[in-house]
Amino acid sequence: MxxxxxxxxxxxxxxxxxxxxxxxxxxxxxxxxxxxxxxxxxxxxxxxxxxxxxxxxxxxxxxxxxxxxxxxxxxxxxxxxxxxxxxxxxxxxxxxxxxxxxxxxxxxxxxxxxxxxxxxxxxxxxxxHRVPARPDSAEATVLAPFIGRSSAMQAVYEKIRSVARSMATVFITGESGTGKELCAEAVHATSSRARGPFIALNCGAIPIDLLESEVFGHLRGSFTGAISDKIGAAAAADGGTLFLDEICEMDLNLQTKLLRFLQTSTITPVGATRPRKVNVRIICATNRNPLEEVRRGNFREDLYYRLHVVPIHMPPLRMRGEDVIEIAETMVTRMAGEEGHVFHGLEPSVRDLFRNLPWPGNVRQLINVLRNVVVLNDGPLVTAEMLPPDLHPDQKPERPGSTAEPEGPGLSDLAGRTLAQIERMVIEETLRRHGGSVPRAARELDVSASTIYRKLEAWAKQDTG
The missing domain is CATH 3.40.50.2300 (Response regulator)
Structure with a gap:
């Protein structure tokens, strides 16, 4: 040898x-x-x-x-x-x-x-594959693919760089829309596994009865509908990184199998009798408080401590200072190029508004607002008149002698609409009130999170098709 x-x-x-x-x-x-x-x-x-x-x-x-x-x-x-x-x-x-x-x-x-x-x-x-030391320059303070130089994000960049050389499991927390998957991609890209696959799986978007197959795979005939062998996400990520988003949505039985996978580095596809070795780094994320989920009995305590090795918290957009302006101007220019329009910034009043908004949906909400502006307008600056009405809190209509109208659709708004349209309005309003959190909206509407994810995907295809 x-x-x-x-x-x-x-x-x-x-x-x-x-x-x-x-x-x-x-x-x-x-x-x-x-x-x-x-x-x-x-x-x-x-x-x-x-x-x-x-x-x-x-x-x-x-x-x-x-x-x-x-x-x-x-x-x-x-x-x-x-x-x-x-x-x-x-x-x-x-x-x-x-x-x-x-x-x-x-x-x-x-x-x-x-x-x-x-x-x-x-x-x-x-x-x-050691990450080379970065030069002490202003350009080196931002870690791709992120945008923003706030102190809150500098702490995130440093955490990502420090964990890059390790095999440690990373646990990302933060509100919906703060960029948890971008964080996972950055950890993978700066690690020695950057040339390997990055496989992302949303545990909340997959029905519980299919989740084990999606993670660990299955053999043909192992259950009704298994017409061929399937390589699960863990095997597909062999040599790279497996990102488990919405980890707190995972079924307790599957949590037990995930813990065994972490302890042995082996997987057993559904219907298989022999385990298989895989070499995978785990990164997981949630917009919930994982310790609270442990206390409620929704998340295994031993799995929490096994996964919560290097925690990274993504700050909400409202805590990132001038990042909101840098993100907005970068994204509006990029989107304008995609749409064939010309935009190169925000007018001063819009800058002031963006700095003061709470942004419950965080960066995802900001990007959706800007996409709406770019698609419907030509520029060259984003003006207050171009923004969706719900971004102007001082412009809510009120009837004389009455209290303010409640947010969201009322009965008069629903009359004359189809049931499918009403369903979409209710789901979108519920998501808005929960800052874009699908799991929270699903709990309020008493449906599975996967149902809402499928409807959002279908609506997105309708809107772009």
Missing amino acids: KDRTTPKDTILLIEDTPSLQMIYASALNRAGYEVVACGTAAEGMAEFRRLRSPVVLLDLMLPDRTGLELMQDFLEMDPHTCVTVITANGSINKAVEMMRAGAHEFLVKPFDEQRLLAAVENARGSLR
């Missing part, structure tokens, strides 16, 4: 149990790696100073120091060191703490030889 290591490529193994130390070292040796094994933190530090090993396998619990303290010393000496933490099942919370402190990945005992070798290969791959 061709040796895949160099003197600088020696793997440093720090494990205080002699039998496990021998098993891990033997497996790595058979795969062609050179290994230096230690049983204490002191020995490990001495060997690290001598070798500066780029890949370290580190047991969480050592007799003379904690793994966290030792790892912090390693990273202070060489920030590019890839440390894979070895932990028992009862210490996962501490392993998660180490991931947040800079560890690359963690392995939960017991694990097999293939899982060990996959962790080492992931670490080596991260070193080969």
Whole structure:
């Protein structure tokens, strides 16, 4: 076998149990790696100073120091060191703490030889595709594909860059329309997996009885309607990133299988008897409060702690200051080019209005407003008269001697309309009141979120067709 290591490529193994130390070292040796094994933190530090090993396998619990303290010393000496933490099942919370402190990945005992070798290969791959240091320039302060330079977004960019070299699971939270999928794409694009697939799956848009098949796949004949084999999202993302949006919408039974997948890196398609190994990084997102969902019994606590390794919160548009103007002017120019119109900015009164609006639908709402303006007008500046009436809170009609009309459609607005039109008006008004959140609107209307997603998709096709 061709040796895949160099003197600088020696793997440093720090494990205080002699039998496990021998098993891990033997497996790595058979795969062609050179290994230096230690049983204490002191020995490990001495060997690290001598070798500066780029890949370290580190047991969480050592007799003379904690793994966290030792790892912090390693990273202070060489920030590019890839440390894979070895932990028992009862210490996962501490392993998660180490991931947040800079560890690359963690392995939960017991694990097999293939899982060990996959962790080492992931670490080596991260070193080969290390993100280069960015220059200290104004252009480097914005991370594509985002727009905006506010301090709130700078914190997001830094979090994304810091997690890029890690295999840590990322948990993105934020209101609907804040750009959680863009965040997931940015994490993938800046990681060592950028050349691999990025597979996005909206857990709230798929009926519960089909969700397991969508995630893990199925074999032909495994259930009614399974007329052919299907590769699920987890297998399609092999070598890349799987993004699970609206993760809190996932059925509890499927949450159990997702937890097993995270622990073993194996999937079993519906109808299959043998599991399959896959190499996938998980990123998930929700617009709910995940801890509140845990308290309500809607989300497994052990799965939450397994997924909530590196949290990233997307700030609402109203908290991003001048970003709203930068986004608006960038997008209106881009959309105008697509529509064959000419727009190159906003008039001053529109700028002031945009700064002061609460934007309950966040960036998605802003983009929809601008699309409406560009399609119906020619420019060159976006004026207040071009904006939809509901953006002017001071222009709501009132009858003399009466209170203000309630927002949304009244009975007089529904007369003469078809049932399909009324259904659309009610759903769109409910979405508006919930800031564009499909799950919240679905709960109020007592329908599944997937029903609303399908109707939105159908309406979008009607409007563009």
